[in-house]
Amino acid sequence: MAEIKTDIAIARAAAKKPIREIAAKLGIAEEDIVPYGHDKAKISAPFIKSLQDRPDGKLILVTAINPTPAGEGKTTTTVGLGDGLNRIGKRAAICIREASLGPNFGMKGGAAGGGYAQIVPMEDMNLHFTGDFHAITTAHNLLSAMIDNHIYWGNALEIDTRRVTWRRVMDMNDRALRGIVASLGGVANGYPRETGFDITVASEVMAILCLAKDLADLEKRLGAIIVGYRRDKSAVYARDLKADGAMAVLLKDAMQPNLVQTLENNPAFVHGGPFANIAHGCNSVVATTTALKLADYVVTEAGFGADLGAEKFFDIKCRKAGLKPAATVIVATVRALKMNGGVAKDALGTEDVEAVTRGCANLGRHIENIRQFGVPATVAINHFVTDTDAEIEAIKAYVAELGEEAIVCRHWADGSAGIEELAHRVVALADSGASQFAPLYPDKMSLFDKIETVVKRIYRGAEATADKSVRDQLAAWEEAGYGDLPVCMAKTQYSFSTDPTLRGAPDGHTVHVREVRLSAGAGFVVAICGEIMTMPGLPSKPAAETIRLNADGEVEGLF
Structure with a gap:
C-alpha cells in the first residue's frame, strides 16, 4: 500500500495561488480585499x-450523524463538496468556521478538513489565523475588567457582586479555570468574588460576531449583553x-470575513466559530x-450531529438571518454507525455488518429530523480505508428503504474526483x-415550550x-421581553439524550435542564442539559504533546 500522507504534509505541498486570484474567481477586485500575507485576506466592509x-x-x-470523539469528516465533506x-x-464557495485552539491541542484536532x-x-x-479569536477574547475580557473596575470605584450601578454573570474566557481547554476566586490579595485588588472561565468559542461575544449583520448591529448587540x-x-x-x-473597536477587523482557498484553489470563507454543543x-x-x-x-456546515x-442552524441562524437552505447533506461513516450500534471505540476497524445495521x-x-424542517436531504458516506463493501451496502440499503439515497464519497483520498x-x-436537489x-417552532411559543419542542421532536425524549x-x-425573562428568542440547547454531541453513552436512536428519555443563561446580545436563551462543560478539559494524552x-522550522503534528 502506498504511504498515506498526513494532513499537514498534504497541505504543505499544496500549489496555492495568490489570494487576489482566488478573490477574482468570485468577482472581487484586488482593492476590495485586505491581504494577510499572500494566501489570506479579509473582505472589506464597503464591498x-x-x-x-x-x-x-x-x-x-x-x-452529520452523532459522531465518534474524532469526528466524522463533516468539514472534510463540506470542503470536498465545494471542490x-x-x-x-458550478460557481461554488465554501463557508466554514475557524478553528479553536482548545480542540486543536486537545483531542479533536483542527478544522481545515x-x-x-x-x-x-x-x-x-x-493556529492564530487572522487574529479573530484573539480579538474576541480581548473584547470579552475588556468587559470583564470593566465590571470589576466599576465595582472597585464605588459601584454606581449598584451591581450585586453575588449576581455577576459575566465570566472570563480564553481559547484553550483548561479545566483548572472553570471555577476561580478573583480579586484576592488585599484592598488594592478589589472585592473577592467567585467567578470562572469559559472557552472563547462559548463566549457570547463570539455568538454576537457570528450573528451580527454589520458593525452597527454588532455594537448594538454588544451593548445588550447582560453582565x-x-x-x-x-x-x-x-x-x-x-x-x-470599545468592544466594537476591538472587533472592527474581526467582523470582516476571511477568504482562503482549498487545495484545488477554490474560494472558501472561514469566519467565526462558536462551539456547537455549547453555543450555536x-x-x-x-x-x-x-x-x-x-x-x-x-x-456550509453546522457543528456535530444534526x-x-x-x-441550531435552522432554528437560530436561518431564523435570525432570513436564510432559506435549499438542500442538506447528512454525513455518515461506517465507524460512527458501528459505535452507535454498540461497538467499542477500539474495535471500529473490524467488519461488523450487524453493528452497522443496528447503528x-x-x-x-437524523433523516427524519431534517424532513421536519422541510429541507430535502441526501446521505454522504464519508469513506474510510477500513470500510468493507458489505458494510457500505448495508447503509445504502437502509437509506433506500427511507426513500433517500446514500452516496459513497472518496474526497479524502481523491479530492473532487471522489465526490x-x-x-x-x-x-439536482437544490435546483x-x-x-x-x-423553523421547528414559532417565535411566540413560550421559552420552556420551545425547549420541550426540541426535546420531543428532535431528541425524541x-x-x-x-x-x-x-x-x-424563564418566566422572568419572558416578562422582561425576551420570550420571542429561540433556544440554544447545550448538551452532549454523542447522543440524542444527555447521556453520552446512550447511543443509537433512544426515545422516551427525560432531558433535564439544569441551568439557563440569557444571551441577550446574541439573541437566544441557552439551556444547559446534562454534564455539559462550557470550559472543556484536555484528555490524558493531549495532541499538544x-x-x-x-x-526546518515547520509545524508538525497538527491534524
Whole structure:
C-alpha cells in the first residue's frame, strides 16, 4: 500500500495561488480585499455593503450523524463538496468556521478538513489565523475588567457582586479555570468574588460576531449583553458600563470575513466559530450572506450531529438571518454507525455488518429530523480505508428503504474526483425547488415550550424537566421581553439524550435542564442539559504533546 500522507504534509505541498486570484474567481477586485500575507485576506466592509441588491445563490447545509470523539469528516465533506461542485462546472464557495485552539491541542484536532479535501494554509487556519479569536477574547475580557473596575470605584450601578454573570474566557481547554476566586490579595485588588472561565468559542461575544449583520448591529448587540443583576434583580447591561463602543473597536477587523482557498484553489470563507454543543455552532452570518451574493452554490456546515448543529442552524441562524437552505447533506461513516450500534471505540476497524445495521437507526433519526424542517436531504458516506463493501451496502440499503439515497464519497483520498456523484445529486436537489424550509417552532411559543419542542421532536425524549428556579427564571425573562428568542440547547454531541453513552436512536428519555443563561446580545436563551462543560478539559494524552517545529522550522503534528 502506498504511504498515506498526513494532513499537514498534504497541505504543505499544496500549489496555492495568490489570494487576489482566488478573490477574482468570485468577482472581487484586488482593492476590495485586505491581504494577510499572500494566501489570506479579509473582505472589506464597503464591498460587502455594495452587494446587498444582488440575488442570492443556493445554500447547502452539511450536517452529520452523532459522531465518534474524532469526528466524522463533516468539514472534510463540506470542503470536498465545494471542490466537487466547482469540478462539475458550478460557481461554488465554501463557508466554514475557524478553528479553536482548545480542540486543536486537545483531542479533536483542527478544522481545515482532511486528506485531499482541505483548506489552506492549514497551519495558519488552525493556529492564530487572522487574529479573530484573539480579538474576541480581548473584547470579552475588556468587559470583564470593566465590571470589576466599576465595582472597585464605588459601584454606581449598584451591581450585586453575588449576581455577576459575566465570566472570563480564553481559547484553550483548561479545566483548572472553570471555577476561580478573583480579586484576592488585599484592598488594592478589589472585592473577592467567585467567578470562572469559559472557552472563547462559548463566549457570547463570539455568538454576537457570528450573528451580527454589520458593525452597527454588532455594537448594538454588544451593548445588550447582560453582565449581572442588582439586588432588586434588575439587569445591568454592557452599555450601562459604556463598554460597547470599545468592544466594537476591538472587533472592527474581526467582523470582516476571511477568504482562503482549498487545495484545488477554490474560494472558501472561514469566519467565526462558536462551539456547537455549547453555543450555536455556525460560521458567521456575514460570511454566509456575502458568499451567497458571490456564488451560485454555497456549501456550509453546522457543528456535530444534526440534533445539535442542524437544529441550531435552522432554528437560530436561518431564523435570525432570513436564510432559506435549499438542500442538506447528512454525513455518515461506517465507524460512527458501528459505535452507535454498540461497538467499542477500539474495535471500529473490524467488519461488523450487524453493528452497522443496528447503528443505522441513528442515521434514520437524523433523516427524519431534517424532513421536519422541510429541507430535502441526501446521505454522504464519508469513506474510510477500513470500510468493507458489505458494510457500505448495508447503509445504502437502509437509506433506500427511507426513500433517500446514500452516496459513497472518496474526497479524502481523491479530492473532487471522489465526490462528483454527490455534487450532481446536490445540484439536482437544490435546483428542484423542493425545499419548504420552516423553523421547528414559532417565535411566540413560550421559552420552556420551545425547549420541550426540541426535546420531543428532535431528541425524541418523553419530556423536558427543570427545577422551579429555572422555570421561574424563564418566566422572568419572558416578562422582561425576551420570550420571542429561540433556544440554544447545550448538551452532549454523542447522543440524542444527555447521556453520552446512550447511543443509537433512544426515545422516551427525560432531558433535564439544569441551568439557563440569557444571551441577550446574541439573541437566544441557552439551556444547559446534562454534564455539559462550557470550559472543556484536555484528555490524558493531549495532541499538544506531539505538536512541534521540525529542523526546518515547520509545524508538525497538527491534524
